[in-house]
Every structure is written in structure tokens, then in C-alpha cells.
Amino acid sequence: MKRRIPLAFKKPKRLNIFLLIAVILCLVPELGVGTYVLRILILSLVFLIATMAWCLISGYTGQINLAPTMFFGLGAYSSALVARHLGLSPWLGLLIGPLLASSFALVIGFPLFRLHGAYFALATLAVGEILYYVMVNEVWFSGGTVGLQVPFSPKILFIDFNNIYFQYYFILVLAFLSTYILYRIAMSRLGYYFMAIRDDEDTAMSMGINVFKYKEVAFCVSGFFTGLAGAFYSNFLLYVEPSLAFGITPALTVVIMGILGGADTILGAWISAPLLTFIMEGLRLVFGAAGAYDLFTLGVLIILIILLLPRGLIRLVTAAKI
Amino acid sequence: MSILEVKSVTKSFGGLKALSDVTFDVKQGELLGLIGPNGSGKTTLFNVITGYYRPEKGSIWFNGENIVGLKPFQIAKKGIARTFQIVKPLSSLSVFDNVLTASLLRASNMRSARERASEILKYVGLSEKREAKPSELTIADRRKLEVARALAIEPRLLLLDETLAGLLPSEIDLTLKLIKSIQADGITIIMVEHVMRAIMSACERVIVLDHGEIIAKGSPVEIAKDKKVIAAYLGAEYQLA
Numbered sequence: 133m134k135r136r137i138p139l140a141f142k143k144p145k146r147l148n149i150f151l152l153i154a155v156i157l158c159l160v161p162e163l164g165v166g167t168y169v170l171r172i173l174i175l176s177l178v179f180l181i182a183t184m185a186w187c188l189i190s191g192y193t194g195q196i197n198l199a200p201t202m203f204f205g206l207g208a209y210s211s212a213l214v215a216r217h218l219g220l221s222p223w224l225g226l227l228i229g230p231l232l233a234s235s236f237a238l239v240i241g242f243p244l245f246r247l248h249g250a251y252f253a254l255a256t257l258a259v260g261e262i263l264y265y266v267m268v269n270e271v272w273f274s275g276g277t278v279g280l281q282v283p284f285s286p287k288i289l290f291i292d293f294n295n296i297y298f299q300y301y302f303i304l305v306l307a308f309l310s311t312y313i314l315y316r317i318a319m320s321r322l323g324y325y326f327m328a329i330r331d332d333e334d335t336a337m338s339m340g341i342n343v344f345k346y347k348e349v350a351f352c353v354s355g356f357f358t359g360l361a362g363a364f365y366s367n368f369l370l371y372v373e374p375s376l377a378f379g380i381t382p383a384l385t386v387v388i389m390g391i392l393g394g395a396d397t398i399l400g401a402w403i404s405a406p407l408l409t410f411i412m413e414g415l416r417l418v419f420g421a422a423g424a425y426d427l428f429t430l431g432v433l434i435i436l437i438i439l440l441l442p443r444g445l446i447r448l449v450t451a452a453k454i
Numbered sequence: 455m456s457i458l459e460v461k462s463v464t465k466s467f468g469g470l471k472a473l474s475d476v477t478f479d480v481k482q483g484e485l486l487g488l489i490g491p492n493g494s495g496k497t498t499l500f501n502v503i504t505g506y507y508r509p510e511k512g513s514i515w516f517n518g519e520n521i522v523g524l525k526p527f528q529i530a531k532k533g534i535a536r537t538f539q540i541v542k543p544l545s546s547l548s549v550f551d552n553v554l555t556a557s558l559l560r561a562s563n564m565r566s567a568r569e570r571a572s573e574i575l576k577y578v579g580l581s582e583k584r585e586a587k588p589s590e591l592t593i594a595d596r597r598k599l600e601v602a603r604a605l606a607i608e609p610r611l612l613l614l615d616e617t618l619a620g621l622l623p624s625e626i627d628l629t630l631k632l633i634k635s636i637q638a639d640g641i642t643i644i645m646v647e648h649v650m651r652a653i654m655s656a657c658e659r660v661i662v663l664d665h666g667e668i669i670a671k672g673s674p675v676e677i678a679k680d681k682k683v684i685a686a687y688l689g690a691e692y693q694l695a
Contacts, residue, residue: 320564321558321564321567324551324554324555324558325555325558327544327546327547327551327555328544328547328555330546331543331544331545331546331547332542332543332544332545334506334526334538334542335538335542335543335544335603336527336544337506337525337526337527337530338504338526338530338535338536338538338603338604338607339527339530339555339556339558339559339603339606339607340527340530340531340556340559340607341527341555341559342525342527343527396546
């Protein structure tokens, strides 16, 4: 019986590539790379999780979310607020962030999924912008453009969250877990429903698929993991402000990482997220942030890759849908 | 016994009455032909039965239950499957995955869905092209894929929308054979068709639509002689000649 097992897992050679990446990532802190490189790696893993979650709703289900930051920001702000007011940083925040983002996805999905195609995409952008301006203006709870400091968390259960090695391994484990769960979802019955909805909603309905319900499911799962990335982000930076959490730059970074890696895959982000993070960080290091050379180069890269490899970098490794 | 009863169904688009007061029934196990000139409302009727359009008036009874107001996916679950006149495959998925996705509706797990999808592909004769993308198929095979996908939800009533259009005569015979064997398996079928040879040979009963109204019902032979039908297709003056 021939099964839809992706080539990457059928051919040992290709599985090895992912195992190799995993082993290297686990060993990185032992290589004495210094905290600067570790910090960039942590950031790329945060964006990796958000990007995989974006691929589920936009690449698999075909609902282009131009503002994944609506979930990312809610995760970041809610965990920061929990830390400030309840002092249980960061553990409670890491739970509340994703749950709040996921609930928001459920509620906002009702109006959003009345729209289709480009109109849906534009509406997501609008939701992201609304949340951005709420955070800018409602200074009493968000701190406005000045942002919020996340209080330095004490050691809990002998774990010092502000130790960068702990942070690195923690986000690495979160990334592995998220990959595993999202991958399993994409390969299950749900994954087929999502792809059916993406390819043709009329056909999906004729197969007995409740299109609205499964869009909501994909949106909520996507919201959960994006919120998780956001919750970790503010506890890592110990700071959050509107443009970091809800801005257009982080939003488009996630979207571009998704397309670059291969939007209709889960594992593509493992290539694109670290690559883009390092390229952008490197450019800022060389040219400084003021000239926006990093953003310019990003633009050029996107054009090149969309022209040369429109289905994403993952196709260099495998032709399969993973 | 009727599996489907359509009662006084009316559907308009703006000022245009696409269906007006359409009433007919379909008997359990029959192969009913639905014909009519272009724009007469055949596909609209399919869209109304399967819930894609909601009629302004009338009721549609499937197995004794009024299905007007149900969503297309609910009607699919009740057991009405359809094909689309302009084929609508899941274009990024392989032939096998197309059928597999539909099989999931009745399957309790992925394995049984895979088995069912394999059986259906074998049944319609697409086994060899299971890994192909729909865009790589010939027109005849794309139509077969539509039928396979519809069969995969294990329907009791199958609506075929011009499954034979654009096929070569040899392909028409093969596909017709497939349709008849589906009927022999106990699935009731309504087929919209322009290929009169197929309607004449396959259907016991034919309904003719013109401008959204039923103008004739009967056996293929009766229909072919019916003055109203000839007028609808060829123009009223044709009869005088």
C-alpha cells in the first residue's frame, strides 16, 4: 500500500539532513559561539515557530494572513502583562499568551472568514493595524509607544529564565515540539481538509467538508503557536512595544520567511527562518540599521527567490510536500 | 419509491427566473436524464439540490427530509454527491489524494480511507494515473476523477453534470458503461447531458428544461418526438417545415 509519506522521511539521506540540523543546533552552545550568536539563534527560532504556524493557515489552508503579528503581539503583550501584574513570569505567560491568541483567532475568524482571497488578506492587515494602534494609544495598560518592561524574573524551581543557555535550549525544545505537532496535523485528516479548502472551496464542500469550521481550526492552531512565539519573545527581550509586537516589519518577516521556505510545507521554515535572520542581522552589523540596507537586500532576495524558486527553498532539499 | 422529490422550486438571479416552479421526482435506483438548451437552468437545478444556491420558493425532499436550507457539506453528508460541469479538482493534490480527501468523509481512519480511494480509482479506471496531477490528465480522465471523487463520499444519489461533454465517441462509450455500472450498484443518478445518443441509450426517463421550466417528461422516445422539445432546441418554425 503506497502511502503519502513525504520523501524526506522515506529516504534516510534526507531525514539525515534534518537530524543533522537538529544535532548541530543542540551542540551550538558547546561550540563557544558567544552570546551574540546565541541571541540571533534564539530570535530565529522564535520566528521559526511563528512561520510554521503561518504556513498552516496560509500555505496549507490558503487563507493569506498578512498580520500574523495579531497573534504574536497578543502573546507578547499578554505574557508581559501577566509578568508585571501577577509576577509569575514567564511560565504563566507562556501558557496564557498562546491561549489568548488562539481565542482571539476563534472570535476574529467569524467576521474574517466571511471574506475570501485578497479581501481576507487585507482584512487581516487591518486587524493587525487596529491592534497596533490600540497598543499605541491605550497607554494606561500597554505603556504606549514607550512599551512595557517585563520584570526580571526570579529563579523558579531552580531554573533561571534569564540564563541565555537555558533560554536557548528552552526555545529549541519549543521549536521541536511545535514542528512535531504542526507536522502531525498537516499529515492528518485535518491536513487534507485544509489543502482541499485551499485548492477549491466548492469541491471541498461537495466532499462534505465544513469549510468555515476547518478554516477556524487552522486559524486557532496557527494563533496558538504564533502566540507561543510571541509570549517567549517578550520574556526573552524583557521588553515589548507596539512596533516590535504588532508592527508591519515583524508581520512581513514571518510572511516572507514562510514564502521563502515553501509556504505549503511545515519544515521549509527551518531553512528560511535562520537564514533570513542571520542575513538581516549581518547586514545591520555591516551597514547599520539607519540606512535600511537590510530591508533593501531583503527585498532583492525575495524577488530573486520568487523568480528562481517560487515554491520555496525547501524544494532544493526535497520535492515532497512536507 | 422516490429518493428525491423537488416541489415547486423557484430560483431567480435579479430579474431572471433561472428556475420557475420546477417539480419532479426521482425514483430509487433510476438513471434520470436532464436535458435542455444552454442556459435552461440545468446546472442551477443541480446547485439548488446540492445547497450551493438557496431557492426562494419550494422544497426538496431527500429520503423524506426537506433539505432546503442545508449547507452543501451537510447535503454531501446526507448522501448526495455531484460532479462539476467545469471540472474542479483539488489541483495541487495527486489523483489519489483527491479521492482520498473525499473518502475521509465516511472513513474512520486514514488507512481505511486509503483503501477505499484505491478501490474507487480501480473502479473508474484511473489506477495507473494515481500519482499524476489533475492538470496532467486528459479531459476524459479529468471527468473520471470528478466521478471518482463523487463516489468516494459513498452517495445514494449522484448528480452528473455533463460528464460526457467534449469526449471522443470511444470515450463516451466507456464512460457510459461506467455510469451504468454505478447505477447497477444501486446508486440513483441524475445526469445532465447534451450527448443525445447517450441519453437515448442510458436513461429510462428524461426531463426537459427550457427557460427554467419543465416542458416535458417521459421516455427518451417520447421526448424526441415532443413538439415543445423540438421547438425549444430548434425553434418553433422548424416544426412547420
